[in-house]
Every structure is written in structure tokens, then in C-alpha cells.
Amino acid sequence: xxxxxxxxxELFRREAIPVPRGKVACDVESAVQVAEEIGVPVVLKAQVxxxxxxxxxxxxxxxxxxxxxxxxxxxxxxxxxxxxxxxLLVEECLNIKRELYVGVSIDRVRYAIAVIACAxxxxxxxxxxxxxxxxxARVNLRVAEEMLPHQALYLAKAMGLKGAELRPAVDMILGVxxxxxxxxxxLAEINPLIITAEGKFVAADSxxxxxxxxxxxxxxxxxxxxxxxxxxxxxTEREKKAREDGIPYLDLDGDIGMFPGGAGFGIMGIDFLVxxxxxxxxxxxxxxxxxxxxxxxxxxLLEDNPNVVGIFxxxxxxxxxxxxxxxxxxxxxxxxxxxxxxxxxxxxNMWQEGVRxxxxxxxxxxxxxxxxxxxGIETPIEHVAKRAIELARARKxxxxx
Amino acid sequence: xxxLVDDKSRVIVQGITGGAGSFHAKRMLEYGTKIVxxxxxxxxxxxxxxxxxFDTVKECxxxxxxxxxxxxxxxxxxxxxxxxxxxxxxxxxxxxxxHIPVVDMMKIREEAKxxxxxxxxxxxxxxxxxxxxxxxxxxxxxFKQGRVGTVSRSGSLTYYVAxxxxxxxxxxxTCIGLGGDPLLGTTFEEVLELFDKDPDTRAVVMVGEIxxxxxxxxxxxxxxxxxxxxAMVAGVHAPRGKRMGxxxxxxxxxxGSAREKLRVLxxxxxxxxxxxxxIPVILSKLGV
Numbered sequence: 147x148x149x150x151x152x153x154x155x156e157l158f159r160r161e162a163i164p165v166p167r168g169k170v171a172c173d174v175e176s177a178v179q180v181a182e183e184i185g186v187p188v189v190l191k192a193q194v195x196x197x198x199x200x201x202x203x204x205x206x207x208x209x210x211x212x213x214x215x216x217x218x219x220x221x222x223x224x225x226x227x228x229x230x231x232x233x234l235l236v237e238e239c240l241n242i243k244r245e246l247y248v249g250v251s252i253d254r255v256r257y258a259i260a261v262i263a264c265a266x267x268x269x270x271x272x273x274x275x276x277x278x279x280x281x282x283a284r285v286n287l288r289v290a291e292e293m294l295p296h297q298a299l300y301l302a303k304a305m306g307l308k309g310a311e312l313r314p315a316v317d318m319i320l321g322v323x324x325x326x327x328x329x330x331x332x333l334a335e336i337n338p339l340i341i342t343a344e345g346k347f348v349a350a351d352s353x354x355x356x357x358x359x360x361x362x363x364x365x366x367x368x369x370x371x372x373x374x375x376x377x378x379x380x381x382t383e384r385e386k387k388a389r390e391d392g393i394p395y396l397d398l399d400g401d402i403g404m405f406p407g408g409a410g411f412g413i414m415g416i417d418f419l420v421x422x423x424x425x426x427x428x429x430x431x432x433x434x435x436x437x438x439x440x441x442x443x444x445x446x447l448l449e450d451n452p453n454v455v456g457i458f459x460x461x462x463x464x465x466x467x468x469x470x471x472x473x474x475x476x477x478x479x480x481x482x483x484x485x486x487x488x489x490x491x492x493x494x495n496m497w498q499e500g501v502r503x504x505x506x507x508x509x510x511x512x513x514x515x516x517x518x519x520x521x522g523i524e525t526p527i528e529h530v531a532k533r534a535i536e537l538a539r540a541r542k543x544x545x546x547x
Numbered sequence: 548x549x550x551l552v553d554d555k556s557r558v559i560v561q562g563i564t565g566g567a568g569s570f571h572a573k574r575m576l577e578y579g580t581k582i583v584x585x586x587x588x589x590x591x592x593x594x595x596x597x598x599x600x601f602d603t604v605k606e607c608x609x610x611x612x613x614x615x616x617x618x619x620x621x622x623x624x625x626x627x628x629x630x631x632x633x634x635x636x637x638x639x640x641x642x643x644x645x646h647i648p649v650v651d652m653m654k655i656r657e658e659a660k661x662x663x664x665x666x667x668x669x670x671x672x673x674x675x676x677x678x679x680x681x682x683x684x685x686x687x688x689x690f691k692q693g694r695v696g697t698v699s700r701s702g703s704l705t706y707y708v709a710x711x712x713x714x715x716x717x718x719x720x721t722c723i724g725l726g727g728d729p730l731l732g733t734t735f736e737e738v739l740e741l742f743d744k745d746p747d748t749r750a751v752v753m754v755g756e757i758x759x760x761x762x763x764x765x766x767x768x769x770x771x772x773x774x775x776x777x778a779m780v781a782g783v784h785a786p787r788g789k790r791m792g793x794x795x796x797x798x799x800x801x802x803g804s805a806r807e808k809l810r811v812l813x814x815x816x817x818x819x820x821x822x823x824x825x826i827p828v829i830l831s832k833l834g835v
Contacts, residue, residue: 252649252653252730254729254730254759254761254799255760255764255799257653257656275800276800288657289653289654290654290657330648330649330650357648357649359622359646359647359648359649360648360649360650360651362623363623396786398786406703408701408702408704409701409703409727410699410700410701410702410704410705410754410756410781411704411707411781412703413701413757414704414707416784416785417781417782417783417784417821418822420783420784421784421821421822426784429785429786462706462710464672464684464685464686464702464703464706465684465702493689493710494686494688494689494706495686497688523688523710523714526823527707527823528823528824
């Protein structure tokens, strides 16, 4: 879960990491006010939960007071990776002499906390890491291992710092490791770490991501207003609706609706459809043990989506049982009805009961099943995927006539 | 034979008095799994489906000589539960819940390494050795005893693979759900090593998916294994996910994309299956 730059900097400040003087502004007027408090020149930085801000024009320097309102208004009109700009961070301008990089993250291969430093900070750091890995210095810590000053000193020396530069660099490295640990971050990055012309070390930017699974034990973050948030940028109307119902859902640009069981098959099913010449309209996950109501809502998302021509359904009952699945589908068919053709397969835990529920409902209301083909364990899922594509094609042909 | 769990495994359920713990304890018992006890602090002395309940894992292990534990606790209690189990002498700990904090899983893994135990998960469907023991939440209908070992990150994909292996007559020695959490207690590479040593396992099917590093860690093992590995990776056509800062890219490089995973697996000598139906075809060609 990403933090805004200003939130990360507040956490930095609490661990005595120097950050530029600055404040958050939510509109043009307060941006002007902050600029007056700090004194021009100031830098105006769009606050969004996405990278690529600089390249999107999200950072502006106002050399004089008169430039602030225009630049601030321009930034508030911007969208960066789908995120509207709702806040600006207005900060003092720094006289940059050097830009370094310091970052802390989880190394999942080594099961370690990796503290990384590089003499060349800035936006090209990944390029540097790829092309000249020898320029990246790192220390791996075990999960409960304390970072000792000499380890930070080695990193500072590896960045080519000397003499009076070493002490402030060591303090900053130890500080960012403390920030990382104190709030259970997955990432804490100072990029760039700036040495000013006056010789001061300042964290000019912060990039932080928190382990949202550990938020329950960090009341200090909720006190700062840091709570679970979505990071996908702009959502489509359907994605918003799905989110309200607690259904993981993404719109894709095809015409075959995916009505899968778990997330794993949700992803693999997309691969199957594409490799058989179909184009999936969405990704969806039912989550473990979905209720019939939730399953009905999932189907409604596809029925109401005008892009969806046909539906590919799959249920392998594990923790989520086939009888619940069948109840959800029947509930949807009775209450709302499916106008789009669907090929689906159902097997796994309680499949006999699932089949019985379908058969009973079909006897009672044969008309609600007229667009639906239900397969069982005897038919491989690959065939059902192909059948869904055929049904969607046939429907499209019908539409043309 | 099988790996990690078999008909001799003595299994306990941590959180046996809860809804999920009790429901799945019953299913596991019905399958023939030796559920010898369970834990729930404050409920010691009770019984669930004839299994005795203890306050602590230590008492439970002392009394029942259990060697496998399956955890049905809320995520925030898994650190305590798993470490207690490891310290009490449990050899294999299966973590069913998802969303285990990363720091907690790192601590659990360190403790497991120290004691020579193995932690599977979190967010796993469990382990099943068909015909012998079912530890977790997997639907037994999909599984038949046989000669292929399988390991997968996703529950639903595990069932499809098992279903395919069963209907084509290969069956499985053991099927392991590695888990869907971002940091896992055990890696693909470690499971491949176990399967390689198991005399009854003739080949291994591993099913990966987009994201993470565990598939990319396997090539050195695959290259030295005596048994063939069939690999599948979901997410070749998935929309590109979000990335995690520069540090993630510096540490993990190109790792994470389905195509990159397939590339390194194929280069290491794994046989790539694009659909479930490819698996029996490959196995037949290999004479498994």
C-alpha cells in the first residue's frame, strides 16, 4: 500500500531524517499561502499514488510569487497514470550538488531485508542497476537483525562519500531503516537523497509502501489518516461497483465475460481464451467460499456489461462448494435472467448436489436455462473455453443478421 | 511413498474449535487423515469430532506425538501459532489463512530453518497425499493416488491439474499448495528437491503464476534433478500489474512476468505445458 510523498516525509521527519521545508496544499489559494510562508523560489509537487510523476509534468518550479497560482492551477488539472491531482506538496527549492539513492525493501529470494545504496540517484536508478550492477551497494539483514552503524558506514563509503559527509549519510541510512521497521514497510526509499551546495543532506523525495496485512498493529498510521486505499488509479464504473460488493474485478477490452472460481484460474482462463482466439472482457475472482448472493452479483456484472457477448464459467469446488455455486447461479437466473449465452463447467466439492439444484430448477423453469450449457468433470475445461468462444461468435453473427 | 504427509502422519488442527477448523477437521478425518488432536487456548479438555482439544500445542504434541499441524487461525495469530508449533517439535506446519504480515512470515521461516521444520503457505489449500492423508482444504474428488508429484501456487489450478492427472490415469504421489501470499514459508525449489528424493514420484508438475520470484529460483534445481519437471505458468496474457518502487526492480530485476518465468524454466530443461491437456501428452512422451 503506497503512501503519498508527504506522508512518507512526515514519517522521515519523525526519525530525524532531514526533509525540505514544506506543506501540503489542497487548492490554489493555500498553495499561494504556503509559498509565501516558505519564500520563493518553491517547488510544487503533485501528490499521487503512482510513479512517473516527473515525466508527466507533475513537478514545477515557481521562481517568483506571481508564478505560483498559474502553476498550481495547472497541476490541479493534471491526471497522472489515471490519478487526479488533489494535493500539492509545496517545498523550498534546494541547491543540488549531488543526487544519491538509498532504499530499503524485502528480498524475497533471500528472505532478507535489503538496504541498498547508490552514488547515482534520480530517475535512472533502475537503468544503472541493470547496466552497472557494481555501482549498487547493499547490506542484507535478517528480519530481526539490527542495522549497526558500521554497516551504514560501509554503504556511505561505497557511495564515494568521505570525511564530514560520512556522518550525516550514516544517520540517514540508519534513519530510513528505522522508518522501514517501525511501520512494517515493504519499501522505504529516498530518491534522490540530495547533498546541497551548502553541504546539507536532505531527503528530497520519499517513496514508501506499507505492508497492508500488518496495518492492524500500526495505530500510528491510522492516526495520520493512513488507511487501506486502492492504488489502481482511475476505476471504471463496473470496477467501482465490483469493489463496493467486495469482488476483485478488472475490465479488459474483449467480449467474453469470465465467471471463474479462484484467482489462479481467473488468470489462467484469460490465457486459455486468448490462445483459442477469444478476447476476455474481464478478470474476476470469487474469493474463498462465496455466498450465493455474491455469485449472483458476479453474474450481474457480466450481464449488465454491454461489451460482453458470451460468458465462460468455471467452478472447481474446494473451500467454495458446488451447491452454493449452483444456488447463486439459479438465484440470478430466477431474479434477473441471463440473456447472454454461457458455457460453464462445474465439478469438485459437492458437485452432485450442485447438479441436483440445477436439474430441479430446470424442471421448474426450463426457459431460464435456454442460453446455458453446463458441463461436468467428463469435459475438459479447455473444451468449455472453446465452446464459450463459439457461443459468443454465434451470438455476434445473429446480431449482424 | 509420498512427501511431507502420509498415512502415518499424526496431524493436529490449530484453531480446531473455530468454524473453519472444525468443518475441515471433519472432512480430513473422513478422508482417513489421522487427526490426533487440536488446540484452542481456554478450550483444553473439550473434544471436536472425537479429537481431544488442548490449550497449548506443546501439551497437544506431548500427549499425541503429532508431527504435522494445520493452522486455521486469523492471520494476526499465525506468527504465534506457527512458532509455537515449530518449537513444540512439529515437522510440517500448513498455514491455510491468507494475508500473513511479511515480517511474521520471515520470522516463522527463520524459526523453521533453525528447527529443521517446513512451513507451507500462507494462503495455501494444503497438502494431500491421495489415499493417505488430506491436510488442508483441498476437495478430495479431484485426486487419485499415482506417480506424479505436483506443486502449485494457486488452489484452483491445483485442482484442475489433479483432475487431469486423475482422468488420464497418472495420479499423484503428493500435491502441495505452495500458497498465494507474496512471501511464502517454502519455495518451489525446496519442494522439487523433496520430490526428487521420493522413490515413487516419477515426474513433477509445477504450476506457477505471474508475480513473485519463486519460479525463477528453480533452474539450478531443475538442471540437477533426476526427474523431469513439467511447468505451467498462468498470466501470459494478464494485464501488467503495478510495480513496487525502484528497490523492487533493483532486487528482483526482470523477475515476475509470466513470459520471463516460462523462459527461464524452459532454458533449465522443464517441459512447458500451455494447457492442462498438454500435461498427460508430455508425461506419455516421457514414458512416465
